[in-house]
Amino acid sequence: MSEQTQIVPSQQINEALFAKLRKAPILSSVKDDDIRCLKGVEEVCLEAGDFLARQGEAAHYFWILLEGDITFYQTTPEGEEIALTSVSAGHSFGEVPLLANIPNAASLRAAGHCCLAQLDEDSFWNLMTTCPGARTAILSNMASRIQKLQSFTVQKEKMASLGTLAAGLMHELNNPGTAARRAASQLRENLLRLHEISARFSKTEMTHEQKECMFDLQEHALAGGHPVLMNSIEQSDAEEALAEWLEAHNIENAWKMAPTLVSAGLSAHQLECAQHAFSGSTLSDALSWLDALVSSMQLVGTIEESIGRVSDLIYAVKSYAYEGKAKNQAVDVNKSIHATLVILGHKLREKEIVLEKDFAADLPPLLSDGTGLNQIWTNLLDNAIDALPQGGRIGVRTWAEKASAEPAHSRTDICISISDNGLGIPIECQAHIFDPFYTTKPIGVGTGIGLGIVHRIVEQYHGSIHFSSMPGNTEFVVRIPSATPEK
Incomplete structure (x- = not known):
């Protein structure tokens, strides 16, 4: 923080700070006693340009913005600073890195004069254990913010897929x-x-x-x-x-x-x-x-x-773009994967990748009203291509399999395997690859949202995704019921 930063410590919350917290929208439904139990809260004031936290540093604080605006920035490996979003008075932030024990994903900087209620790690955890009303309000606000962020990241992933599509x-x-x-x-x-x-x-x-x-x-x-x-x-x-x-x-x-x-x-x-x-x-x-x-x-x-090749491309793009728009549609999974392979064909050729396809001829149609199926193939195939050296190999296989031997509970799953012979996923990373925002790439290069979205879409189809990885053989297997289970 800069020299202009002013901190007013308070073990027992004073009336002036209480009055400001009372006006914060996220605490509007919280009882006075729950607000007064925010032990160790401090009031922090910043001037325009002052940093509240820096990208990549360990997280130590939780904040409620009392007045002014805070802007979130990310810095790319090339040193370019990108503004992600701004928050205004009444919002809280900083709880996610504390709860997940991860570094700050962005830098926080004052857009002008602003003041915040600040709690350090010990005070934050004390709040979470002893102030149920405030805890509920903070977690509800966090859930709302994450939901908006998920919508943003899904849209961002769609735009990334669109970029891949356009390049192809x-x-x-x-x-x-x-x-x-x-x-x-x-x-x-x-x-x-x-x-x-x-x-x-x-x-x-x-x-x-x-x-x-x-x-x-x-x-x-x-x-x-x-x-x-x-x-x-x-x-x-x-x-x-x-x-x-x-x-x-x-x-x-x-x-x-x-x-x-x-x-x-x-x-x-x-x-x-x-x-x-x-x-x-x-x-x-x-x-x-x-x-x-x-x-x-x-x-x-x-x-x-x-002209036939152009027509095939147009069909592939239409299949890719409109898949999932109709309700209760029957999707040919083989054609869905083929359309994605056509679109990613240029990346396969640039790396001289050998593509081995084994599509089951008797694969049943996927009956569902879900969307985003093609994003599964795009992310898995794009990751496999990026992981391979020149002249690598990718295998794509589909088959149908009974999920249960008991006739009363029997269902047919559509299984899809996408494998490559790259270096594999490091052991220490394997437990986190489906975590939202997790990435092994440098800051600003990877969003870490690809496989998280894949996992979410597969669950939307009531399916599952598993993987195994070692040097020379990484395989992702997606299983999706051929018909969406009745709710």
Whole structure:
């Protein structure tokens, strides 16, 4: 605290401080005797900019703000100071670190002149054991504040998920978008080439042999619909052989044309009819026309595939965003996980992570009116990705399992396993990973709310989540009843 801080100690609460406490909203329903039992309370006054507590330091006090405003700040590892919230007169704070025996999560600083009623640790615990009325009021205020904080953290987690979603979409949409744009540009060039060659052919009378040859080549080239698949050596040999044949017959752009014709399943043998039917420059025009036609069809396929990928992404996002909005809906858990994997695909590829999927084909639908199911997969998968080195492995498995052997109590659980071969969770951290706000990351880097929210959502579905972890094998198993139990 600064030199401006004034402390007025009082073992027995004086009338002036009693009058101020009497006006505090959180103590409005407390009897006078319960307020007077606040032994050891001190009045603390601060000026603008004075620190009441600092982030990361051990907690020693509980406060009731009598007048003025206190602002809560967090400092990031980069030294940036972020204002979290402000509290006004009548509010209490500081009990959570004392009750949980944890350091201050934020710095507290006076926004202007303010005064507070302050109790040290001993006085606070004395209050909690001997002043039932004040204790109830303080705990009720704490519960209300935590409820608001939970709503804020849930919203913050949703925004974090939205950020992950947006980053994934940026990466995922860029590739098919670029491919479709490039294919459309090449298709335009092909159409112009087809127009030019068709215009030249229209000025000459084609023989029956020429028409029949071109028709047969066209039928053969378009029959497959998709490029012929070969191994690298076979493809290279076929392209080289055809390019040499084309060059020997003075065909323009022979080496550029050969890969396209080979991908359509055409070889020098199939092109012999064109060699016999056409002569001179007309042979080059005929094969160039065929090349442009085959290339155009392949480009249309590329555009269709790119648009299909965009459509898949849109479906995944809609599934992710609207899941849980309808009441009493049937959710396909496999599709829900798949949608999340699509959205996180860019992170998997950036780290070259091997994804092993084993989705049960007979998985029953999840019948529930719950929400936030996709946040379970997002948090568990995102944590697994972050924990892995380059080239790591993630396993995702689903199965159905009877929860009880007794027919009267039998129910079917949907089980989901998400595992990775990272370094594992340190032993000393394992008991706390589902605690709200617990994180092993530096201050300002991790919120520690991910797994806490996962645990809350799983409980909302009347399910359970367990994990095991050791170096090289960490596995989270979620069990959710396929139908929400009747209340």
